[in-house]
Amino acid sequence: MNEGGKIRVLLAKPGLDGHDRGVKVVALALRNAGMEVIYLGRHKTPKEIVEAAIQEDVNVIGLSNLSGSYKELFPKVARLLKKNGVENVRVIGGGIILDDDIAALEKLGMKIFPIGSRTDEIIEYIRKCVRDQGAS
Amino acid sequence: MEKKIVESKAYKEWEKSIKSNPLVYDQEGKVFKTESGIPMKALYTPDDLDDIGFDYEKEVGYPGYFPNTRGIDPSMYRGSMFRLKQYVGFGSPEETNRLYKYLIEQGQNAISIAYDLPTQSGYDSDDPRVEGEVGKIGVPICSLKDWEVITDGIDLEKILVNSVCNAQASVAMAWHIATAEKRGIKEKNLKGLVQNDILKEFIARGNYVFPPEPSMRLVVDMIVYAAKNVPNYVPMYICPYHIREAGSNAIQEIAFGLCNGIAYIEEAFKRGLNIDNIAPRITCLITGRHRDFLEEICKFRAIRRMWARLMKERFGAKDPRSYRLSMWDYEGGIGFTPDQHEINMARAAIAAMAGALGGVQDIGLCTLDEALGTPSEKALTLALRTAQIVAFETGVTHTIDPLAGSYFIEYLTHELETKANEYIKKVDELGGMVKAVEKGYPQREILKSAYDYQMAEEKGERVVIAGNKFVSEKREKIRGFYRPQPKMVQKHIRNLKQMREERENGKVKTALANLKKAAEKPAGNKNNLMPPIIEAVKAYATVGEIMGALREIFGEYQEVTGL
Numbered sequence: 001m002n003e004g005g006k007i008r009v010l011l012a013k014p015g016l017d018g019h020d021r022g023v024k025v026v027a028l029a030l031r032n033a034g035m036e037v038i039y040l041g042r043h044k045t046p047k048e049i050v051e052a053a054i055q056e057d058v059n060v061i062g063l064s065n066l067s068g069s070y071k072e073l074f075p076k077v078a079r080l081l082k083k084n085g086v087e088n089v090r091v092i093g094g095g096i097i098l099d100d101d102i103a104a105l106e107k108l109g110m111k112i113f114p115i116g117s118r119t120d121e122i123i124e125y126i127r128k129c130v131r132d133q134g135a136s
Numbered sequence: 137m138e139k140k141i142v143e144s145k146a147y148k149e150w151e152k153s154i155k156s157n158p159l160v161y162d163q164e165g166k167v168f169k170t171e172s173g174i175p176m177k178a179l180y181t182p183d184d185l186d187d188i189g190f191d192y193e194k195e196v197g198y199p200g201y202f203p204n205t206r207g208i209d210p211s212m213y214r215g216s217m218f219r220l221k222q223y224v225g226f227g228s229p230e231e232t233n234r235l236y237k238y239l240i241e242q243g244q245n246a247i248s249i250a251y252d253l254p255t256q257s258g259y260d261s262d263d264p265r266v267e268g269e270v271g272k273i274g275v276p277i278c279s280l281k282d283w284e285v286i287t288d289g290i291d292l293e294k295i296l297v298n299s300v301c302n303a304q305a306s307v308a309m310a311w312h313i314a315t316a317e318k319r320g321i322k323e324k325n326l327k328g329l330v331q332n333d334i335l336k337e338f339i340a341r342g343n344y345v346f347p348p349e350p351s352m353r354l355v356v357d358m359i360v361y362a363a364k365n366v367p368n369y370v371p372m373y374i375c376p377y378h379i380r381e382a383g384s385n386a387i388q389e390i391a392f393g394l395c396n397g398i399a400y401i402e403e404a405f406k407r408g409l410n411i412d413n414i415a416p417r418i419t420c421l422i423t424g425r426h427r428d429f430l431e432e433i434c435k436f437r438a439i440r441r442m443w444a445r446l447m448k449e450r451f452g453a454k455d456p457r458s459y460r461l462s463m464w465d466y467e468g469g470i471g472f473t474p475d476q477h478e479i480n481m482a483r484a485a486i487a488a489m490a491g492a493l494g495g496v497q498d499i500g501l502c503t504l505d506e507a508l509g510t511p512s513e514k515a516l517t518l519a520l521r522t523a524q525i526v527a528f529e530t531g532v533t534h535t536i537d538p539l540a541g542s543y544f545i546e547y548l549t550h551e552l553e554t555k556a557n558e559y560i561k562k563v564d565e566l567g568g569m570v571k572a573v574e575k576g577y578p579q580r581e582i583l584k585s586a587y588d589y590q591m592a593e594e595k596g597e598r599v600v601i602a603g604n605k606f607v608s609e610k611r612e613k614i615r616g617f618y619r620p621q622p623k624m625v626q627k628h629i630r631n632l633k634q635m636r637e638e639r640e641n642g643k644v645k646t647a648l649a650n651l652k653k654a655a656e657k658p659a660g661n662k663n664n665l666m667p668p669i670i671e672a673v674k675a676y677a678t679v680g681e682i683m684g685a686l687r688e689i690f691g692e693y694q695e696v697t698g699l
Contacts, residue, residue, distance in 0.1 A: 015268060016256075016269050018341050021382050024583050024697070027699055028587050028699070029587070037699075039697055039699050067272055068272030068510075069269045072268030073267075098508060098509055099614065116473065118594050
């Protein structure tokens with residue numbers, strides 16, 4: 001968090017998928033909830049996302065993917081964070097994530113918000129994470 | 137002057153019975169409004185037609201005749217039923233070819249190729265940058281060879297083939313031309329379509345590659361090439377569809393879709409084409425939703441009338457074919473729920489009804505499971521059957537534009553046209569769509585609507601069965617989705633590498649060099665990029681090589697997010 005106490009969130013779309021309606025609606029919702037949101041945009045690589053997250057000193061990274069490449073790219077983000085020794089950043093993800101894949105992704109420490117998730121759920125989850133991070 | 141209905145005793149008596157309940161009376165649309173926010177009164181009467189200055193001959197007229205409100209063809213479905221066109225492709229060219237043949241047997245009469253993202257973004261399947269994307273949401277097509285495989289055994293003269301390609305639409309059109317030529321079909325007889333609406337990629341869909349200026353150049357090169365060489369081919373169709381799926385309302389969908397069309401047409405004028413040599417070759421991809429059923433029907437009528445008027449009044453078109461906007465209507469699945477997903481079939485059926493009542497030329501429907509993955513063969517078949525029931529069992533296709541003359545339908549059609557024109561005026565004031573995109577205007581408008589839409593659902597103001605009402609305790613997992621088998625993708629990549637070795641690489645090198653030379657020169661008819669692209673495609677240059685060459689010259693677009 002910055003001195004102002006605002007929660008900082010980086011949102012991005014890894015891979016080639018262009019559907020950004022969901023991630024932009026989430027960005028607006030988080031902003032309206034008082035968070036500092038950096039939206040990196042489309043067509044980002046896991047490397048670009050992690051580098052930006054470190055540079056921007058965020059609390060949370062949010063990934064959006066609807067093209068099926070989340071299977072390869074979401075875990076890559078988690079691995080790169082670990083490789084860079086980044087510990088206090090929570091990764092959340094959304095888009096079109098098949099039911100059968102959610103458990104494996106959450107085992108890597110990320111939280112998946114599948115289709116039908118609400119923005120207030122996401123806001124509450126992020127606030128809770130940051131509270132827990134602060135407490136540790 | 138005739139006494140107004142609303143002044144009659146009978147009307148006043150009816151009005152009295154509901155006026156006491158403001159929630160029911162709701163003339164301002166606080167509770168009852170269309171999806172795009174237009175208030176819906178409890179009752180519409182002949183007075184409402186007077187209020188909009190309704191003139192049958194002027195506003196509605198006859199199908200196939202200006203302004204085509206009732207349809208673009210004099211006999212509509214009595215002469216020829218709407219076509220069934222599902223968007224399909226995954227895994228490998230062989231697999232997709234097999235599926236196309238199956239769907240054609242089931243009654244699909246036009247093919248819409250869903251290419252995978254690497255192909256659409258101009259990367260070969262073995263490019264390390266596209267890890268995880270090959271064959272997932274579409275079929276990988278790396279070269280002419282793959283296109284020949286995917287259309288193998290499919291009569292290109294009987295089955296209309298559409299390529300959903302934009303940034304590399306030029307390559308897709310070249311694949312089509314080259315394959316047809318090999319099968320003895322001359323360019324001047326070739327029928328087909330390629331999407332090629334790059335502006336909507338910038339504001340909604342997100343599969344752009346190059347910046348706006350070279351992107352527009354490619355679009356117009358293809359429009360000019362088609363006008364001169366491939367007159368029966370649709371080199372670009374405007375896509376209100378993606379603008380709506382990105383979150384806009386129906387008014388913005390119509391307006392921004394048309395604004396994109398206006399931008400391409402005005403660019404094509406600079407190349408010396410006249411409107412009647414452009415407009416007859418442009419068609420339209422538009423959403424057809426179950427929600428808002430009546431507004432969707434009015435939307436189709438409104439955009440048809442607006443297109444006709446734009447062509448005639450703004451551009452001076454004289455050929456009646458220029459006034460006709462052929463529409464492919466797609467139920468895009470935004471309102472579909474993963475919970476109790478079988479009910480999505482009901483939604484699709486209602487959406488297909490809207491399309492049929494709205495007089496569209498092609499119908500495609502998202503499948504019941506498409507909310508969660510690339511659909512199964514069974515789901516695709518069910519989608520076809522749904523549209524076939526509308527076509528052959530409901531009887532709505534037996535007479536043309538059956539809802540015309542309804543007080544509400546004519547009022548709403550008029551209202552949508554009026555409101556959409558306000559947006560077109562705004563875009564004109566900004567200097568046209570290309571400038572508007574640079575300023576982020578359509579992006580912001582679409583996001584505003586998308587955000588409001590989400591909030592309305594979360595607050596329960598917009599009811600979604602199995603979304604925010606009657607939701608299952610525990611959502612049943614949906615299985616049976618298509619997943620590309622790794623072996624299939626690996627085989628495809630081996631074929632690609634083999635093709636690269638077996639082709640005449642000298643020819644490829646020369647063709648790519650020629651393409652780069654042409655791309656370096658300024659845009660214009662003397663430097664039309666279609667001929668060098670066709671040359672490269674015929675030499676079996678890959679999509680990655682061709683787009684890579686153009687990337688070197690044109691660079692890549694930096695997104696304006698509107699956030």
